[in-house]
Amino acid sequence: MYIKSPLLGLTALMTVSVGRAAGAEREPAEYIKICDVLGSGYSYIPNTETCLRIGGYVRYDIGLGDVRSYDSARTSDVRTGEDQGTWRNSTRFTFKTWTGQQTELGALTTYTETQVNFGNSANSHDSPQNYDFNSGLALASAWVELGGLRVGKEGSAFDTFVSYAGNVLDSMLVPSAGFDTNVAQYHFDAGNGISTVISLEQGSGSAGTIDSYIPHVVGKRCSQATALSSSLLM
Structure with a gap:
């Protein structure tokens, strides 16, 4: 009898402690907060009032045929004289960002677009027929707009x-x-x-x-x- 009593007290203490710990657990933090002020796809940057949207695409183009010139009737380019009688293809990867927030002067927004292009030409990689020129990173757009x-x-x-x-x-x-x-x-x-x-x-x-x-x-x-x-x- 004298042995069981301390064990029962310890069990009750553990039960109360576990119950308090479970009750004290915080709700999961909301790391991504949706921003619907600027439209769909935006979320707030943590600890700021700035909304961010990220996007982009991968594009593949292919073309073939004898006629590919400005006058639409020749098999050679009118700029360079290069023969256009072949097939060609190109791939592009584009990464885009949009940001925005409200200010006293109106909406402050930004936009950036970065591209990487790769194209197979009929001749060398820098041939006039290779309209993508196998470029590295290229900044297509980067602007700030206010009001x-x-x-x-x-x-x-x-x-x-x-x-x-x-x-x-x-x-x-x-x-x-x-x-x-x-x-x-x-x-x-x-x-x-x-x-x-x-x-x-x-x-x-x-x-x-x-x-x-x-x-x-x-x-x-x-x-x-x-x-x-x-x-x-x-």
Whole structure:
């Protein structure tokens, strides 16, 4: 009898201690908090009010045939004279990020896009027929926008504001203008499908070059309701 009593007391003490420990367990920490202010796919960066979204894609293109030139009627490229009578393929990996947060001046957002391209050409790896040029990491876009004012690296507003070349199937038939440039541009959305952009850009015929102390000026007004677009390029 005197031996069992201490054992019963110890058992009761262990039961109470375990019960208190179980009751004191905290709920699992929520490491990822969904941010639905900017749309689907965003989550808050821990300990900040900044929302982050990550995306990207892998693309594979293949083409073949004799005709692949700007005039759509020759078997050689009008720029280089290279024979186009072969098949070609290319692969692209793209990594994208979006961030955003609300400020007193409006939404502060950023966007980056990084690409890696690989293409097999008919001749050497740097052949004009290899339109991907087997590039390393390439910065396609990196900009910051606050209240409609966007600065950074982006495609020219002459292309991007109207979704590039639209529904053109082959850019070799309808070539687009110069693309890569640093920009300082302002977007204004009047509502009802009417929007305007004015963009200060640098560059000339080749990407990454400056040909004047005065930046290029691109202005566009677009109406989705009437499917009309007017442009100004200086």
